[in-house]
Amino acid sequence: MNIVEKILARGSGREKVSPDDVIFADIDKVMVHDVSGPGVIKVFDKLRKQGINVDKLWDSSKVWVAEDHFVPSAEKISAENIVKLQNFTKNYGIEKHFKYGMGQYGICHTLSHEEALVLPGEVYVGGDSHTNTTGALGAFACGLGHTDIAYVLLNGKIWFKVPETLYFKLNGKLPDHVMAKDLILKIIGDIGTDGGAYRTMQFGGSGIDEMSVESRLTLCNMTTEAGAKNGIVEPDQKVVDYLTSRGASNITLVKGDSDAEYAKVYEYESSEMEPTVAKPFSPDNTVVVREAPNVDLDKSYIGSCTGAKYEDLEAAAKILKGRKVKIRTEVLPAAISIYKRAMENGLLKIFLDAGATVGPPTCGACCGAHMGVLAKDEICISTTNRNFPGRMGHVESQTYLSSPLVAAASAVTGKITDPRDLN
Amino acid sequence: MKGNVIKYQRDNIDTDVIIPGEYLKIHDYAELATHAMEGLDPDFHSKVKEGDFILSGKNFGCGSSREHAPIALSHSGIKAVLALSFARIFYRNAVDGAFLLPIEIDENAYQNISEGDEIDIDVSLNEIKNITKNQTYKMKPFSEIIGKIIKAGGLFKYKPD
Structure with missing residues (x-):
């Protein structure tokens, strides 16, 4: 069997399980945020009216909550x-609630790794499509909707069809x-937005061994944009060190067998990769x-779970210094x-000296919600993950997706710029 | 199940156009319905009728996990979306929440069904009849688990074997 x-x-x-088996899996961790949370609350209200008992969660210690999409609140x-x-977590005794303005908080997927909330080998579901991000830690991490999350919160399990796995073998150092962002854009460009549909996208090879945990998170994050059920990397010592330094213990490393089967293997030479953007739309x-x-x-725009991890900011600062x-320019x-x-x-001083604005953690403009959305005809280069029509604001605005290096180089010139071409 | 078709002849209709991100804070289903398809077709809300179907190409519902997408369509009156293929979260949200039926069709049905056609979907026969054009097409049968959840009326009513 492979890792998934x-x-x-x-x-x-x-x-043993094989692709296409339908299973009910016990869930180790579950996340909701300020969009899926109220959605789940609405499902609970509906269930209550149908006479279903929603007074108690299956295990509130396995649930964590993030405030990220609409903070700081722009309106009522x-x-x-x-x-x-807040009332929901209080009523159900959920202790891990990361609140805006009260110490550590941030984008849900970022917290999953920054706070070591998910460990290798776990089955983790979240009420957000980019839950795939956390597969970089060696977990099965998969996004679900409100009804499914409500089901998990009450029953501790959910159905899955065991996915086929596409294996992406990356050779050598970038x-x-x-950056990893260039590589995943290249891969999505090659296989399309449904190229990973219903499947796992697993990354391995010497390119992964060379890669930091944060870069692996970028790869897994955007498996969502290829339609994948989940992205995953087999965990190694780097993951153990990363999680241990953030307070985790009792880490068990699950890996695939040597005779594991994959539906298809793709190979990429890291040395041949170039700075890449995804054009609208x-x-x-x-x-x-x-x-x-x-x-x-x-x-x-330098932000989001995809492009505002520490490593991403460091890359942008290298250019903007x-x-x-x-x-x-917004960071x-x-x-x-x-x-x-x-x-x-x-780093923040470098950004401010360069003339950029530094804002608080939020999904904000990445999903066209608030805090920097685009006007009609505005064109943005962004370290985020999607550029469908209207994604970051007006339906006739345009977003180019890029790495933090390219977004920073482009901020300097006002044109889409390869960092190698900066004076 | 009979109804008329609203056709969008394109692939990759994503959740950002089905229900734009600025409305994710809204959880009133009727209000969400007034913004359905706003990113692609501002006239949708005025033309959609109870019992209508949407017909589209590949990878319908790609993008975010927002359950707002099938909710907005279903509360607009849409009973089924017929598409060449579906993105996974939209598909499972539609079924598990019992909002609408995601029906996978083939190229023949996609090309031959036109905007406004009256069709009759028979999931027991895996057949779609085009009443307007007097044609019949095959639909892809639901997988076993999906069929059972649909029959039960959503995931919460489904009792695993």
Whole structure:
């Protein structure tokens, strides 16, 4: 069995599972945020009216809650959703609630790794499509909707069809100017937005051995944009060190068998990778930066679970140090812990000296919600994950998806810029 | 199940156009319905009728896990979406929440069914009859688990064997 089959076999109490088996898996961790939380509360209300008992969760110690999409509240409805979420966690005895303005908080997927909330080998579901991110720690991490999450909260399990696995073998180390974001954009460009549909996308090879945990998180994060059920990397010592330094213990490493089966194997030479962007209006509409259209940008956005981890900010700061931005540039670290490290290590000063604005952790403009959404015809380069019509604001705005290096280089020139071409 | 078709001849209709991100804070189903398909078709709300179907291409519902998407369509009156394929979270949200039927069709049905056609979907025969054009097409049968959850009326009413 491969790693996903092993995790799902353990989760469903079976000795063996194979692709297409339908199983009910026990859930080890579950996450909701300020969009899916109120959605779940609404499902609970419906169930209550149908006479279903929703007074008690199956295990509130396995649940954690993030405030990320609509914080800070821009208007009343968002503010009321946060109050609803607060009452929900209080009523059900959920202790792990990361609140805006009360110490550590941030984007749910970022907290999953920054706070070591999910461990290798676990079955983890979240009420958000980018739950796939956390598979980089060696867990089965999969996004679900409100009804499914409500079912998990009450029953501690959910059905899955065991996915086939696409194996992406990455050879060698990425060049200095190329990031994991460039690589995953290249892969999505090759296989399309449904190229991973209903399947697992697993990453391995010497390219993964060389890669930091945070870069692996970027890869797994955007498996969602290829339609994948989950993304995963077999855990190694780097993952153990990463999680241990964040307070985790009792880590067991689950790996696939040597004769594990994969539906298809793709191979990529890291040394051949180039800075890449996805043009509007799809993450698979990719082109290398040096061949990107010569458009005048209005904004550079460095934020989100995809592109505002510490490593991402470090990359952007490397470019912006001693330079000035030519277009509006917004940097929103993905969690307070990252914000603090960026402050202590001088990154925030670099951003501010360059003329950028530094904002609080939020999903904000990434999902077109608030805090920096785009006007009609505005063009943005962004370290986020989606660029469908209207994703970051007006339906006739445009978003180019890029790495933090490219977003920073483009902030300096006002054009889509390969970091190698900066003076 | 009879109804008329609203056709979008394109692939990858994503959840950002089915219900734009700014409305994710809304959890009133009737209000969500007034914004359904707003990112693609601002006239949708005025033209959709109770019992209508949406017909579209590949990878319908790709993007976010927002259950707002099938909710907004279902509370607009849409009973089924017919598409060449579906993104996984939209598909399971539609079924597990019992909002609407996601029906996988083939290229023949996709090309031959037109906007406004009256069709009759018979899931017991895996057949779609085009009453307007007097044609019949095959639909892809539901997998066993999906069929059982649909029959039960959603995941909460489904009793695993």
